[in-house]
Amino acid sequence: MSQAKFESVPLANLDEWEEDLLRRYPDPEAIATAKATGEYRNYESPARDTVKEFYRLNHTYQTWDFVQEKRKDFLKFDKKEMTVWDAFDFLNQLVDDSDPDTDLDQLQHLLQTSEAIRRDGHPDWMVLTGLMHDMGKVLCLFGEQQWAVVGDTFPVGCAYSDKIIYPEYFAANPDFTDDRFNTKLGVYQQNCGLRKVDMSWGHDEYVYHMLKDYLPEPGLYMLRYHSFYAWHREGAYDYLLDDHDREMLKWVKLFNPYDLYSKSPEPPDWKKLRPYYEDLVAKYLPATLKF
Numbered sequence: 001m002s003q004a005k006f007e008s009v010p011l012a013n014l015d016e017w018e019e020d021l022l023r024r025y026p027d028p029e030a031i032a033t034a035k036a037t038g039e040y041r042n043y044e045s046p047a048r049d050t051v052k053e054f055y056r057l058n059h060t061y062q063t064w065d066f067v068q069e070k071r072k073d074f075l076k077f078d079k080k081e082m083t084v085w086d087a088f089d090f091l092n093q094l095v096d097d098s099d100p101d102t103d104l105d106q107l108q109h110l111l112q113t114s115e116a117i118r119r120d121g122h123p124d125w126m127v128l129t130g131l132m133h134d135m136g137k138v139l140c141l142f143g144e145q146q147w148a149v150v151g152d153t154f155p156v157g158c159a160y161s162d163k164i165i166y167p168e169y170f171a172a173n174p175d176f177t178d179d180r181f182n183t184k185l186g187v188y189q190q191n192c193g194l195r196k197v198d199m200s201w202g203h204d205e206y207v208y209h210m211l212k213d214y215l216p217e218p219g220l221y222m223l224r225y226h227s228f229y230a231w232h233r234e235g236a237y238d239y240l241l242d243d244h245d246r247e248m249l250k251w252v253k254l255f256n257p258y259d260l261y262s263k264s265p266e267p268p269d270w271k272k273l274r275p276y277y278e279d280l281v282a283k284y285l286p287a288t289l290k291f
């Protein structure tokens, strides 16, 4: 398995985090269908230990200082330069080959997301956003720990909301007892806007910066905040938002079901789809992307 070389890897693969998201936020349509056919079970199965351990690490180590350090390093974009197509091949090294039958590779998740957006007739830049939204997971291939790549994101530099999954694990985070960071607003001003707020470090923030010159503003919000469940699903952090964030929230919410509920065991036919995506990528993105 490609991630075996890193220490502390509680998740067998990155998808375990997303499977747990589906448990927390089940597809309302699937529930409705299952209820109609009498097959619905609201199983309150305890989260798998691997997922809990993953969040324990994430909440313990995502400090203000950690985020500044990662931003300084990765936002230089001096690691690699690739065409989008080579970047997909690179990202696909993250496939969990211990279970090839059930796990789709990363490109397939991206294509299922973008194709579901396309089928519903949304603008082409949103289709491209779907295609690119998890590209930041290449961080794993640069040696980053799982808890610094995936997982729900949240603001750092101010008190953690109890709407974040497993809030009790923040007690072990040094910022939790640091007076600079543990008040409601911390280092921020009331309603300063999320653009002035530093989020926990991971694939969302990274891909946002990678693509920030190429997609329209709603697409950039989708990239940057797609794992900020405490905001877009739980309504937390209203005191940090400005009117622009409230306007953009609609788009983040529009995007989320395509990410969560487009998974199907049927792999997309990449050969057939490729010409469309070649045109789409050429329309918006430069010949190569910097990582």
Ligand SMILES: [Fe+2]
Residues within 6 Å of the ligand: 133, 134, 203, 226, 227
């Ligand atoms: Fe993601």
Ligand SMILES: [Fe+2]
Residues within 6 Å of the ligand: 109, 133, 134, 259
């Ligand atoms: Fe995703």
